[in-house]
Amino acid sequence: MKIRSDILRIYQAVHTWGGICAGMLLFIGFFGGALTMFKEPLDRWVSAPTVSASPLAPAQVDKVVADVLAAYPAAREEFTLHVARHENTPAPVSWQAGESGHEIDFGLVRWQATLDGQGALAVEQVKPSLLAQLIDMLHRTGGIPGTLGEEYFGIYVMGVAGVLYFLALVSGVVLLLPTLVKDFFALRAGKNRKRFWLDAHNILGITSLPFHIVISLTVVVFAFHDQFYDGLRGIVYRERPMFVPPAIHNVPGDATKLLPASELVRRVQQQAPGFEVTELLYMGVESPRPIVRAAVASPRHVVQGAETGFVILQPYTGDILSTSMLPGQGNTWSAMVAPFFALHFGSYGGVTVRWLYFVFGLAGAALFYTGNLLWIEKRRKNQLKNGPLPAQPLRTALIASATVGVCLGSVAGIGACMVAAKWLHAFNAHANDAYPTVYYAIFLACVAWAFARGAARAGRELLVACAVTALAIPVTSVAGALVPALNMWAHTSPATLGVDATALVLAGLFAWAARLAARRAAQGPADSVWANATDAAQAAPEAVRKVGT
Amino acid sequence: MSAEMGDKTKRAPIRPDWWGKTFAGAVLGATLAFALAGIFAWAGPGGIAPPDKSQFVMWLIAPVWMTVFGFVWLFRSGMLALLWLGGANLLAWGLLFLVRG
Numbered sequence: 001m002k003i004r005s006d007i008l009r010i011y012q013a014v015h016t017w018g019g020i021c022a023g024m025l026l027f028i029g030f031f032g033g034a035l036t037m038f039k040e041p042l043d044r045w046v047s048a049p050t051v052s053a054s055p056l057a058p059a060q061v062d063k064v065v066a067d068v069l070a071a072y073p074a075a076r077e078e079f080t081l082h083v084a085r086h087e088n089t090p091a092p093v094s095w096q097a098g099e100s101g102h103e104i105d106f107g108l109v110r111w112q113a114t115l116d117g118q119g120a121l122a123v124e125q126v127k128p129s130l131l132a133q134l135i136d137m138l139h140r141t142g143g144i145p146g147t148l149g150e151e152y153f154g155i156y157v158m159g160v161a162g163v164l165y166f167l168a169l170v171s172g173v174v175l176l177l178p179t180l181v182k183d184f185f186a187l188r189a190g191k192n193r194k195r196f197w198l199d200a201h202n203i204l205g206i207t208s209l210p211f212h213i214v215i216s217l218t219v220v221v222f223a224f225h226d227q228f229y230d231g232l233r234g235i236v237y238r239e240r241p242m243f244v245p246p247a248i249h250n251v252p253g254d255a256t257k258l259l260p261a262s263e264l265v266r267r268v269q270q271q272a273p274g275f276e277v278t279e280l281l282y283m284g285v286e287s288p289r290p291i292v293r294a295a296v297a298s299p300r301h302v303v304q305g306a307e308t309g310f311v312i313l314q315p316y317t318g319d320i321l322s323t324s325m326l327p328g329q330g331n332t333w334s335a336m337v338a339p340f341f342a343l344h345f346g347s348y349g350g351v352t353v354r355w356l357y358f359v360f361g362l363a364g365a366a367l368f369y370t371g372n373l374l375w376i377e378k379r380r381k382n383q384l385k386n387g388p389l390p391a392q393p394l395r396t397a398l399i400a401s402a403t404v405g406v407c408l409g410s411v412a413g414i415g416a417c418m419v420a421a422k423w424l425h426a427f428n429a430h431a432n433d434a435y436p437t438v439y440y441a442i443f444l445a446c447v448a449w450a451f452a453r454g455a456a457r458a459g460r461e462l463l464v465a466c467a468v469t470a471l472a473i474p475v476t477s478v479a480g481a482l483v484p485a486l487n488m489w490a491h492t493s494p495a496t497l498g499v500d501a502t503a504l505v506l507a508g509l510f511a512w513a514a515r516l517a518a519r520r521a522a523q524g525p526a527d528s529v530w531a532n533a534t535d536a537a538q539a540a541p542e543a544v545r546k547v548g549t
Numbered sequence: 550m551s552a553e554m555g556d557k558t559k560r561a562p563i564r565p566d567w568w569g570k571t572f573a574g575a576v577l578g579a580t581l582a583f584a585l586a587g588i589f590a591w592a593g594p595g596g597i598a599p600p601d602k603s604q605f606v607m608w609l610i611a612p613v614w615m616t617v618f619g620f621v622w623l624f625r626s627g628m629l630a631l632l633w634l635g636g637a638n639l640l641a642w643g644l645l646f647l648v649r650g
Contacts, residue, residue: 004562004563006562006563007563007622007623010563010565010622011622013565014622163575163615163618166615166618166619167615167618167619169619170619170620171619216615217611217612217615220611220614220615221607221608221610221611224611225607228607228610228611229603229607231583231610232583232586232587232590232603232606232607232610235583235587235645236583236586236587236590236591236606236645236649237590237597237603240597242603243600243601243603244600244601324600324601331599331600331601332599333595333599333600333601333602333604333605334601334604336605337601337604337605337608340608
């Protein structure tokens with residue numbers, strides 16, 4: 001397909017500037033997003049084992065609920081009944097004081113309740129793992145601190161990055177169209193390094209284009225949905241209601257007359273055959289509008305939440321109030337909206353799709369990384385044959401350092417948080433309080449390192465740091481399992497072992513990338529920002545000689 | 550919208566006009582998307598009443614806005630982008646006020 005050169009020139013500019021402005025933020029978004037595919041295994045991996053009570057019979061669970069509601073007024077506002085119990089949710093009932101806001105509360109304290117050996121209520125104060133929430137926050141904000149209104153400021157920045165990302169996609173496709181057939185799947189690994197990176201960049205982009213279009217559009221919506229709804233309310237709907245509130249039961253409920261939880265689960269299962277009920281969230285049981293939000297999971301359905309669909313019930317009558325978030329049973333409109341969410345969250349097709357999204361997420365991160373590399377390579381001054389090394393423009397060196405520091409810093413920071421969680425426990429500290437410190441300390445240290453050492457050395461060294469951090473994750477688990485005196489642990493459920501195994505694989509990938517970067521720095525063209533010579537004295541005589549060989 | 554304009558003046562290269570076109574795509578693209586979503590809300594299937602339709606209407610805004618924004622640099626000049634998108638906005642908003650009553 002032929003496209004006029006003036007159009008190509010303009011879209012080339014859109015592509016490079018959109019990409020370079022949003023690339024690093026999108027790298028963090030994609031790397032964090034890939035990890036959030038396995039939020040639950042991550043939280044299970046990092047949750048210290050507790051002495052788990054023997055499984056309770058349904059009647060015993062109902063007794064826990066009744067006793068908790070009688071003794072703890074905060075639970076009457078909201079509590080969770082964990083039907084599916086894992087390492088991170090060992091007790092059947094948990095609640096917290098006050099509402100949780102949009103921001104992560106790293107000091108969050110919850111209570112959990114079960115029955116002790118004598119059948120009496122046993123309540124314990126716990127700090128639930130916030131690791132997955134931390135990663136999710138980094139995914140949504142890029143780690144940009146601060147709030148704007150009730151929302152993280154970083155979410156809006158990420159929304160703008162989403163706009164630039166979409167523009168970069170459109171312009172990237174426009175640029176590729178004229179040579180699509182010729183270039184598609186041609187990975188030319190010859191002498192021309194730039195060609196190789198461009199081919200790799202194009203293959204990554206084109207093969208996952210639908211995924212990227214979906215992600216960019218949903219990022220824009222997730223960032224600005226409040227503004228979109230406000231706009232629609234002001235100009236389109238005006239006094240008409242945009243949402244139907246759940247029915248009001250005029251008589252405030254009496255918490256002692258709640259239906260047994262097992263009965264609610266039974267009704268949900270009747271309504272949603274083939275789904276697993278994972279938890280019941282009770283809200284305002286003594287208010288005029290008591291509801292239970294039952295989370296239902298199924299690998300075979302497109303669900304609207306990040307992990308589950310929902311059924312809304314009335315906890316006193318067991319009436320089903322809403323199935324609009326239950327796959328296949330909402331009305332046409334909610335059924336048409338569900339895929340938008342599911343396509344972003346990868347919450348369809350069970351574990352297979354989660355792994356697929358994990359790979360796409362990492363590939364996306366690689367797309368932005370290679371994009372930045374291309375930008376840098378394109379702007380370097382070439383060395384004339386037998387000429388001296390040209391001084392490279394400062395801005396390419398700075399962008400190169402920033403790319404290396406920010407991208408690899410976010411990876412090392414997240415890895416360090418995971419490792420720190422178990423070691424802090426060994427020293428009787430709780431990781432939640434330390435997560436922000438650990439993440440930002442490592443992240444900023446990596447960025448500083450990248451600027452101090454220059455992109456070529458720092459790229460290699462930070463890749464080694466990422467590999468070591470990733471390797472420390474399974475090593476810590478092994479240490480916890482072998483040396484109980486360390487007061488650490490290693491869970492043995494497949495999901496948590498998967499976390500260790502994945503970290504091991506990633507450690508191998510980072511080590512391999514570090515080797516490639518080292519070879520590149522030593523043997524690649526000396527006039528590249530990725531060559532050792534550029535970092536050292538600009539015209540190191542050795543490097544000049546090396547070019548001829 | 551710009552393909553036919555391109556035919557008339559095959560030789561004149563497109564001017565980048567970064568400020569004008571980017572403004573047209575970012576702002577006029579957004580207002581156009583709101584108006585089109587609003588028209589769909591009132592005149593589309595089911596009218597304004599169905600519960601949960603507002604969610605779908607909200608989801609329409611970003612794709613329309615982004616599509617306009619993505620292709621706005623195909624206009625021959627920033628002025629033409631402003632004129633065409635401004636005109637489309639007038640039309641869409643007029644239609645919205647008409648169907649909204």
